[in-house]
Amino acid sequence: MDDQEKVNVGQPINEKNLEGxxxxxxxxxxxxxxxxxxxxxxxxxMLDDAIAGEASEKSLHWREALRLxxxxxxxxFAISLCIVMEGYDTxxxxxITGLPIFRQHYxxxxxxxxxxxxxxxxxxxxxxxxxxxxxxxxxFAASWFQDRFGYRRTIQGSLVLMTAFxxxxxxxxxxxxxxxGELLCGLPWGAFSSxxxxxxSEVTPVALRGxxxxxxxxxxxxxxxxxxxVLLGVQDRTxxxxxxxxxxxxxxxxxxxFLLATFAPESPWYLVRAGKLKEAExxxxxxxxxxxxxxxxxxxxxxxxxxxxxxxxxxxVSFFDCFKGSDLRRTxxxxxxxxxxxxxxxxxxxxxxxxxxxxxxxxADSFKFNLGQYAIGFCGTCASWITMxxxxxxxxxxxxxxxxxxxxxxIGALAVPSKQGLTGAKWGQAAMxxxxxxxxxxxxxxxxYCIVGEVSSTRLRGKTVGLARITYNIxxxxxxxxxxxxxxxxxxxxxxxxxxxxFVSCFLCLVWSYLRLPECKGRTFxxxxxxxxxxxxxxxxxxxxVSLEVEGGHA
Numbered sequence: 001m002d003d004q005e006k007v008n009v010g011q012p013i014n015e016k017n018l019e020g021x022x023x024x025x026x027x028x029x030x031x032x033x034x035x036x037x038x039x040x041x042x043x044x045x046m047l048d049d050a051i052a053g054e055a056s057e058k059s060l061h062w063r064e065a066l067r068l069x070x071x072x073x074x075x076x077f078a079i080s081l082c083i084v085m086e087g088y089d090t091x092x093x094x095x096i097t098g099l100p101i102f103r104q105h106y107x108x109x110x111x112x113x114x115x116x117x118x119x120x121x122x123x124x125x126x127x128x129x130x131x132x133x134x135x136x137x138x139x140f141a142a143s144w145f146q147d148r149f150g151y152r153r154t155i156q157g158s159l160v161l162m163t164a165f166x167x168x169x170x171x172x173x174x175x176x177x178x179x180x181g182e183l184l185c186g187l188p189w190g191a192f193s194s195x196x197x198x199x200x201s202e203v204t205p206v207a208l209r210g211x212x213x214x215x216x217x218x219x220x221x222x223x224x225x226x227x228x229x230v231l232l233g234v235q236d237r238t239x240x241x242x243x244x245x246x247x248x249x250x251x252x253x254x255x256x257x258f259l260l261a262t263f264a265p266e267s268p269w270y271l272v273r274a275g276k277l278k279e280a281e282x283x284x285x286x287x288x289x290x291x292x293x294x295x296x297x298x299x300x301x302x303x304x305x306x307x308x309x310x311x312x313x314x315x316x317v318s319f320f321d322c323f324k325g326s327d328l329r330r331t332x333x334x335x336x337x338x339x340x341x342x343x344x345x346x347x348x349x350x351x352x353x354x355x356x357x358x359x360x361x362x363x364a365d366s367f368k369f370n371l372g373q374y375a376i377g378f379c380g381t382c383a384s385w386i387t388m389x390x391x392x393x394x395x396x397x398x399x400x401x402x403x404x405x406x407x408x409x410x411i412g413a414l415a416v417p418s419k420q421g422l423t424g425a426k427w428g429q430a431a432m433x434x435x436x437x438x439x440x441x442x443x444x445x446x447x448x449y450c451i452v453g454e455v456s457s458t459r460l461r462g463k464t465v466g467l468a469r470i471t472y473n474i475x476x477x478x479x480x481x482x483x484x485x486x487x488x489x490x491x492x493x494x495x496x497x498x499x500x501x502x503f504v505s506c507f508l509c510l511v512w513s514y515l516r517l518p519e520c521k522g523r524t525f526x527x528x529x530x531x532x533x534x535x536x537x538x539x540x541x542x543x544x545x546v547s548l549e550v551e552g553g554h555a
Contacts, residue, residue: 053298087223134186142191158188201453214446380441400443415496
């Protein structure tokens with residue numbers, strides 16, 4: 001392919017197709033889920049509306065899109081707040097082991113006065129990964145509910161379950177009950193993690209899609225920041241409320257989030273897939289500004305066209321269909337891109353308090369560094385919106401991984417003088433971890449959400465996002481187990497030397513990203529369908545043109 005290429009080879013959908021003007025290929029007279037279209041003329045009119053709607057959406061600058069769709073921005077922000085809970089608990093479980101009273105209640109005396117009470121490595125690993133295991137089962141369940149009831153109802157049901165399961169965690173008398181509670185809490189978090197990204201990618205126009213999918217990562221960071229602040233506030237307590245208060249904070253979220261989900265509009269893409277076109281038009285109106293002349297008919301026609309294109313090329317909607325045809329590559333990109341969040345070293349870099357303590361800093365300094373770590377992560381995610389505007393996704397990912405590799409190598413190298421007791425080396429490691437967190441939340445962390453939300457086909461989005469999150473969780477479990485043993489003084493006790501291990505992992509991620517990660521910035525979902533179906537190289541996604549008129553084709 002040349003650097004500038006146009007994919008415009010029309011593919012007949014079936015023998016009854018009729019070629020229209022300007023190279024258009026008309027669809028069958030009877031369309032699945034579009035019962036009111038019964039003639040070629042009606043389809044031709046809808047196709048004209050679809051082309052006009054797609055052209056209008058592609059021409060929008062992000063400022064204009066924000067003006068035209070302020071409500072879409074608000075509702076995407078609101079639904080994504082569910083991820084705050086998941087980020088909160090993930091950071092809580094990663095850092096609450098830094099509380100001596102928590103280790104005393106749930107752990108055993110290590111026999112070493114310096115180490116004091118410690119959770120047994122097996123139990124520390126089990127508690128840390130229990131919610132992740134629950135998350136996997138929650139994603140499978142959420143996929144079924146999303147297809148039948150939509151994103152809103154799925155989120156509402158998950159919030160109710162979340163409220164109930166926190167009781168088990170809060171009142172857990174021993175480590176076994178705590179494990180069960182965290183496992184059950186993971187079920188609704190699985191629904192949140194798959195629903196929030198899908199909803200954000202579907203209710204916003206192309207120009208805002210990158211910002212609002214990466215905002216999901218910002219919600220994750222906000223949850224982590226709140227957890228760090230709560231733990232900093234209770235670190236001096238010597239009673240059971242030192243860890244009960246952080247658990248109780250989880251009851252703050254469900255009620256306001258349930259109300260927001262109640263009033264939020266359903267995704268118009270979901271409504272189109274369900275054949276509810278009139279409801280889809282009403283949803284588009286609710287997402288757009290009342291004072292702007294937006295034609296929801298054309299927007300919905302664009303969605304119907306994309307939906308029908310995918311029906312004609314890959315009609316299945318099961319998890320197995322994610323591994324067929326062009327969807328196999330899309331599933332690979334989504335799964336690996338999200339797994340890279342872990343494989344680039346997040347289980348190492350984001351276990352702040354415990355790492356800082358094992359590196360030799362005091363408990364008080366460790367919690368302060370931990371709070372600063374998430375504040376830096378918040379700033380990094382906000383800054384990522386600027387880089388994505390001008391650089392897209394692929395370049396940000398590649399450069400971010402390159403910097404993370406260097407930082408992990410430095411952290412590993414500083415472990416040598418740190419082990420010899422040099423104070424400067426310990427503080428140097430802490431500084432490198434903070435820099436790693438900023439780089440991660442400036443690049444890989446938020447952009448992964450954007451990639452996963454964009455790369456899947458519309459009909460398989462919920463399942464592709466679910467599989468990607470499951471991959472992330474499975475990789476996270478393995479990485480969490482390894483990292484626990486690397487850091488725990490009663491196990492391998494690697495401390496900063498773990499940086500060398502994660503450097504190798506991060507470098508392999510960089511190689512994969514260069515070879516396989518496509519650039520999806522500015523592409524409509526129909527364009528992405530055609531690019532993947534034509535097997536365009538990842539390095540040529542950005543420069544390949546796709547005709548607005550042509551329905552699809554093979555290279």
